[in-house]
Amino acid sequence: MQPVDTDSNLEKREGKSFVVSPTNRKKIDFLLDLEDGFFDINKENKKNYDGNVLKEELMIPPSDLCSILGTTLANVHNILKSNGIKATKIGSRTFIPSAEVRRLLQIYGHRYAEEIISFICTKGGVGKSTSSHTLAIRFNQLGARVLVIDTDQQANTTTAFGINEGQLYCLIDIIKGDIDINDSIVHITPNLDLIPSNIDNSALEKYIHSNPGRLDLLIMEMVKKIKTNYDYIIFDCSPALGLLNSSILMACTRVVLPVNPNEFSLNGAAKTLLWIKDITTHFRSRTSTEINIFLNRHNASKKSSDEYLKRLNTHELFKNFILDSFIRENEHLSRRINDSQSIFTEHKSSPAREDFDLLAREIMGLKYPPSSMEKSQ
Numbered sequence: 001m002q003p004v005d006t007d008s009n010l011e012k013r014e015g016k017s018f019v020v021s022p023t024n025r026k027k028i029d030f031l032l033d034l035e036d037g038f039f040d041i042n043k044e045n046k047k048n049y050d051g052n053v054l055k056e057e058l059m060i061p062p063s064d065l066c067s068i069l070g071t072t073l074a075n076v077h078n079i080l081k082s083n084g085i086k087a088t089k090i091g092s093r094t095f096i097p098s099a100e101v102r103r104l105l106q107i108y109g110h111r112y113a114e115e116i117i118s119f120i121c122t123k124g125g126v127g128k129s130t131s132s133h134t135l136a137i138r139f140n141q142l143g144a145r146v147l148v149i150d151t152d153q154q155a156n157t158t159t160a161f162g163i164n165e166g167q168l169y170c171l172i173d174i175i176k177g178d179i180d181i182n183d184s185i186v187h188i189t190p191n192l193d194l195i196p197s198n199i200d201n202s203a204l205e206k207y208i209h210s211n212p213g214r215l216d217l218l219i220m221e222m223v224k225k226i227k228t229n230y231d232y233i234i235f236d237c238s239p240a241l242g243l244l245n246s247s248i249l250m251a252c253t254r255v256v257l258p259v260n261p262n263e264f265s266l267n268g269a270a271k272t273l274l275w276i277k278d279i280t281t282h283f284r285s286r287t288s289t290e291i292n293i294f295l296n297r298h299n300a301s302k303k304s305s306d307e308y309l310k311r312l313n314t315h316e317l318f319k320n321f322i323l324d325s326f327i328r329e330n331e332h333l334s335r336r337i338n339d340s341q342s343i344f345t346e347h348k349s350s351p352a353r354e355d356f357d358l359l360a361r362e363i364m365g366l367k368y369p370p371s372s373m374e375k376s377q
């Protein structure tokens with residue numbers, strides 16, 4: 001047993017004396033050290049990512065285009081041929097690279113929107129990272145140029161993309177001006193980029209708080225430099241409604257809230273919606289942000305799941321924002337992400353694949369066949 005009442009263990013704070021045990025002394029010293037160097041954690045070890053994760057361009061099978069173009073597989077093949085779309089053979093199967101999908105959909109009148117999308121909800125574990133990661137991959141497969149910015153210190157999306165190194169440049173380094181945003185970008189695969197996260201981002205709230213400036217411009221100015229390089233910039237946010245997320249919200253064109261079929265999640269979504277309305281009403285002058293809510297982890301075997309879906313579709317607070325698409329509970333989705341893979345980087349059907357495909361297309365405005373399609377059939 002260590003002595004606790006010697007002079008060396010006496011600590012004076014705000015005029016009062018405290019007895020501090022050696023164990024607690026160590027903890028306090030550690031926290032004070034951390035506080036002193038809070039914004040410079042391992043700064044000297046920071047580096048750019050020098051690996052390449054997925055390397056190859058993402059591709060889709062022609063069958064994925066049937067419902068987008070509203071036609072049969074045989075006709076999709078005719079369309080590919082008549083438009084000179086270059087397909088790639090892997091074994092006996094045909095795939096269309098992302099850039100060629102882009103070219104085809106543009107021929108058919110699709111315009112890739114310039115969007116900044118944030119996945120925000122104060123409730124944790126509802127599927128923000130899962131959706132950011134899965135939709136980013138699907139958007140890219142459907143021809144979009146995508147950047148994902150992982151802002152959450154948990155770095156789940158970063159890990160999902162197969163990046164496990166802790167000391168890569170991340171959002172806080174950009175905001176502090178230690179690195180140019182362009183130099184923090186990791187190229188995952190052609191036209192799919194990531195600004196990774198790590199534990200250093202835990203200091204972001206405190207940094208923003210102690211460096212007062214225009215909160216509405218902080219993220220907006222940051223993305224301005226790279227905006228035209230992408231169709232979609234996706235922010236995966238931590239489960240909080242703090243300064244950082246406020247700044248992200250003020251920069252984005254669309255905010256997406258995943259909701260799970262349970263009461264806590266609905267409460268979290270309601271609080272987040274009120275916060276969004278508050279921020280966008282009081283702090284924003286330019287065009288309004290589109291708000292989307294979707295149900296994630298729907299389980300058809302539970303009556304309550306349908307009841308929650310119904311409540312979302314009819315409740316005054318939610319009904320104007322709810323998307324048609326919802327995502328079913330699917331173990332395979334979770335397993336793929338835990339293995340730093342995606343349901344879209346394997347060519348195997350699954351309920352989550354179907355659901356996320358519809359969700360991606362609903363957000364991209366690719367839900368219905370383009371009108372010019374009729375002419376080409």
Ligand SMILES: Nc1ncnc2c1ncn2[C@@H]1O[C@H](COP(=O)(O)OP(=O)(O)OP(=O)(O)O)[C@@H](O)[C@H]1O
Nearest residue numbers: 124125126127128129130239297328329330331334
């Ligand atoms: N449709 C689904 N079916 C099965 N598991 C799912 C589904 N959606 C998400 N999950 C799982 O739920 C867990 C939480 O998801 P995720 O990490 O995406 O939530 P989050 O909102 O980002 O959490 P946090 O608030 O902590 O950042 C993960 O283990 C994920 O694999």
Ligand SMILES: [Mg+2]
Nearest residue numbers: 128129152156
């Ligand atoms: Mg997350």
